[in-house]
Amino acid sequence: MPATLEDKLVVAISSRALFDLEEENRLFDAGDARAYMQLQLSRLEVPARPGVAFSLVRKLLAFNDPAQQRVEVVMLSRNDPVSGMRIFRSVREAGIKLERGVFTQGRDPFGYLRPLRAHLFLSANEADVREALAQGFPAARVLTESVQAGKNHPDEVRIAFDGDAVLFSDEAEQVFQAQGLDAFQLHETDKAALPLPDGPFKPLLAALHRLQQASQAGMRIRTALVTARSAPAHERAIRTLMNWNIEVDEAMFLGGLPKGEFLREFEPDFFFDDQTTHVRSAARHVPAGHVSHGVANHPPPAR
Template sequence: MSVSLEDKLVVAISSRALFDFEEENRVFEAGDPAAYMQLQLQRLDQPARPGIAFSLIRKLLAFNDTSSQRVEVVVLSRNDPVSGMRVFRSAKANAIHLQRGVFTQGRSPFGYLRPLRAHLFLSTNAEDVRGALAAGFPAARVLTESVLASVNYPNEVRIAFDGDAVLFSDEAERVFQDQGLEAFQQHELSKAAQPLPGGPFKPLLSALHRLQRAGNSQMRIRTALVTARSAPAHERAIRTLMDWNIHVDEAMFLGGLPKGEFLREFEPDFFFDDQTRHVAHAALHVPAGHVAAGVANSVA
């Protein structure tokens, strides 16, 4: 019988995004890969502590049960195969069921997202994230300085998304960057009934929507749109989601207010934003990732 990942939500994740390998990484970044490999081998039976994306992965895998496997998590890492052994052992020690991993020993691994048909790639490597986004995959650079996720909602996967250049295209953001707030508001008001094109994270939101509809008596998904938009530009965002037939549980139109405190109240397992200043502020309160997409991340 052939094995397939069809009809599953597939998440690819680097080892540093899943586990706290910061001490080991400092050895690697000092320019001694052999010492790094030896350190990982010495610590083979020492389970790594949970990393920034650990809560998100653990909760998503909780959608699997004996009757159905709806979520697949694959480690996709620049690590060497020896370090890969520690990743799998750490997963087992932390009750994370991982079966698959690709370890490329320094080479960029994002090309393997294609055969995986991944719905999300989480990595601490900015270059790999940019490559994944350019290839059409939802991807974010995990900020390892983020605080860990709250433990207050063990039976809910909570995910928060920025709007423009994340869930939606950067069409409106380009107007704002070029012409300012007033032109942006007028542009969105005049196009309120016209759905925005999808952004890089629309496929993930759609996959989460399908997972939620599939049902699970033990777990549910709660999503939030957290955007700098305000009235009257809010209407186009809402109508776009309606046109996609996708429901979000909460929507926050903050009109430029800092997002961190609002995210702290929502307590997501992860937050995605394209603006580095928003991500940096959010990381003080919740696990956060930078989506290097759209005009705000254009390389001059």
């Protein structure tokens, strides 16, 4: 039977999201691709240190067992194939079963998300993330300066999501940006019974829900909605999740409070948000990624 990715949760990830390669990347960003490749080759026997998304990947792969492979993680990198050797050696040294990779030697890699049927793309390259989102794939720019995930929950994959422009569309956010908080609250109260349209990360949440339902492994998934919404706008968010037949384990309606300290208590392996201020706040406490989607990231042209 030919290999297939059907019925698997597929995560595509760049080398800088999985490993700490910031020192090497300074050469790459400077345009000295040859020096970058030579440095990676000279460090072939030196395992790269874990990066921001390492904990998330390691825990997701723990859902696999000899009887069934439920999760596939694929390296999708602008690295050259020679540098890819170090990545795969670092993966092996870390005890992670990651077997597939695409190395484009500087070319845009996001086009390969389609044949991978990826449920998530994590990259440190903002342009690649924007293009992936534009093509309809859940994607986030990993803040490489984020702290590492905690180790208090080894048997749980913990993921936290913002609501508007992440799990949900930016319909309500557009009202807030254009007309302010009072208009936003009125809009959401009037439409409390009407589910919000899907946001870019709804497919990932649904895939995680299916993984949790199907898994017989010792691992479990714990999710949290961490949003700047507050009462009475909370109701529409809850009713939308009910309409999707998807439950989150925790919900935080923070009314604009900084999210970082709340996330520190939840201890996610990763947090996704469309607002750069919230992502930076989170990154001081937990692994975080910016979802460059919605009106906050693509404001309408001035009239």
